[in-house]
Amino acid sequence: MEDRKKDHIDLAFSSRTDQSMVDNRFEYEPLLGTHQNKDISFSLAGKKMTLPIWVSSMTGGTQRAGLINRNLAQACAEFGMGMGLGSCRILLDSPEYFDDFNVRPIMGNDVPLFANIGICQLEQMLDDKSTDKLDELVHKLQADGMVVHINPMQEAFQPEGDLLKTPAIELLQQFIETTELKLIVKEVGQGFGKESLRQLLQMPFESIEFGALGGTNFSLVELNRSKPLAAEVYNPFIHIGHTADNMTLTINALLKDLNARDVNVKSLIISGGISSLLDGYYLTQVSELPALFGMGSAFLRHSMGKYDKLQEYVQNLSNGLQLANNFLRIKAD
Numbered sequence: 654m655e656d657r658k659k660d661h662i663d664l665a666f667s668s669r670t671d672q673s674m675v676d677n678r679f680e681y682e683p684l685l686g687t688h689q690n691k692d693i694s695f696s697l698a699g700k701k702m703t704l705p706i707w708v709s710s711m712t713g714g715t716q717r718a719g720l721i722n723r724n725l726a727q728a729c730a731e732f733g734m735g736m737g738l739g740s741c742r743i744l745l746d747s748p749e750y751f752d753d754f755n756v757r758p759i760m761g762n763d764v765p766l767f768a769n770i771g772i773c774q775l776e777q778m779l780d781d782k783s784t785d786k787l788d789e790l791v792h793k794l795q796a797d798g799m800v801v802h803i804n805p806m807q808e809a810f811q812p813e814g815d816l817l818k819t820p821a822i823e824l825l826q827q828f829i830e831t832t833e834l835k836l837i838v839k840e841v842g843q844g845f846g847k848e849s850l851r852q853l854l855q856m857p858f859e860s861i862e863f864g865a866l867g868g869t870n871f872s873l874v875e876l877n878r879s880k881p882l883a884a885e886v887y888n889p890f891i892h893i894g895h896t897a898d899n900m901t902l903t904i905n906a907l908l909k910d911l912n913a914r915d916v917n918v919k920s921l922i923i924s925g926g927i928s929s930l931l932d933g934y935y936l937t938q939v940s941e942l943p944a945l946f947g948m949g950s951a952f953l954r955h956s957m958g959k960y961d962k963l964q965e966y967v968q969n970l971s972n973g974l975q976l977a978n979n980f981l982r983i984k985a986d
């Protein structure tokens with residue numbers, strides 16, 4: 654007790670807040686909440702997540718990926734989160750990497766797990782009529798469905814990238830007509846504009862994952878790998894796109910325009926640049942469609958070493974989300 658009182662005196666001067674930093678998105682209601690955990694669970698693909706946070710699709714097929722995926726899967730099992738695997742393309746040609754992706758035995762069956770494939774690979778498979786390989790993959794991974802990532806900018810900037818011959822929306826429509834798989838569609842760091850969202854909302858996806866602008870941007874990752882001249886010319890493209898705030902509001906506006914029965918998407922995974930849980934919490938509360946939030950790089954940062962570090966991070970996220978849910982209300986406009 655004496656130490657604590659001494660700390661208070663020592664730390665008081667360095668613990669003053671700046672009035673210009675007030676977060677005006679919330680009403681803080683200290684009288685109205687408790688510290689008791691509430692049920693904040695979220696259903697996706699028929700599975701229940703007790704902690705409504707999504708581990709965005711990341712890695713596989715390199716030596717470090719196995720450890721990262723196993724850590725992430727363990728956190729999903731312990732805290733009740735869902736997870737998208739990184740692109741599983743490599744597994745179609747090189748099954749020796751299967752163990753890097755084989756996280757279901759660690760995650761258990763209660764939480765959602767999605768495999769992942771790029772739209773350009775899907776185009777090739779639709780052309781060859783070999784999309785049944787994706788069903789096999791999902792089955793082998795004991796996943797609940799498939800994430801299709803839409804990344805035309807990234808592919809264009811990648812020296813070895815694949816180029817689309819058909820617009821992605823038509824490929825998705827063709828795929829929906831041929832598959833029974835549950836599908837999530839996502840971008841990889843630049844989000845989706847209004848017309849893309851309008852069309853996606855009317856298709857039967859489990860979820861649209863934003864992969865919005867403002868966080869990791871895979872077009873920039875590719876530019877950083879490319880030759881200096883290409884990087885110089887293409888650089889302005891990496892600032893094009895839509896933030897998670899912008900996309901949430903656009904979707905809310907589209908829901909007003911669209912007939913309720915034309916909206917076939919069940920939920921949103923708000924991701925891309927969500928670096929604080931309050932950003933994620935805020936947008937899930939503002940969203941008119943049921944929504945959870947997802948993070949990529951924030952999880953990656955804590956999952957490269959021992960599990961304890963990731964465990965502590967996710968425990969804090971979980972406690973923080975309960976605090977937000979108990980004591981914060983979204984401010985009316």
Ligand SMILES: Cc1cc2nc3c(=O)[nH]c(=O)nc-3n(C[C@H](O)[C@H](O)[C@H](O)COP(=O)(O)O)c2cc1C
Pocket residue numbers: 709710711712738739740769801802839840841842864865867868869870871924925926927947948949950951953
């Ligand atoms: C190391 C790394 C690898 C990624 N690989 C994939 C991938 O294979 N497929 C995919 O759909 N997205 C991939 N992403 C994008 C993420 O799913 C997510 O959209 C992006 O990281 C934005 O989230 P963030 O700002 O929280 O990092 C990757 C992201 C990272 C950081």
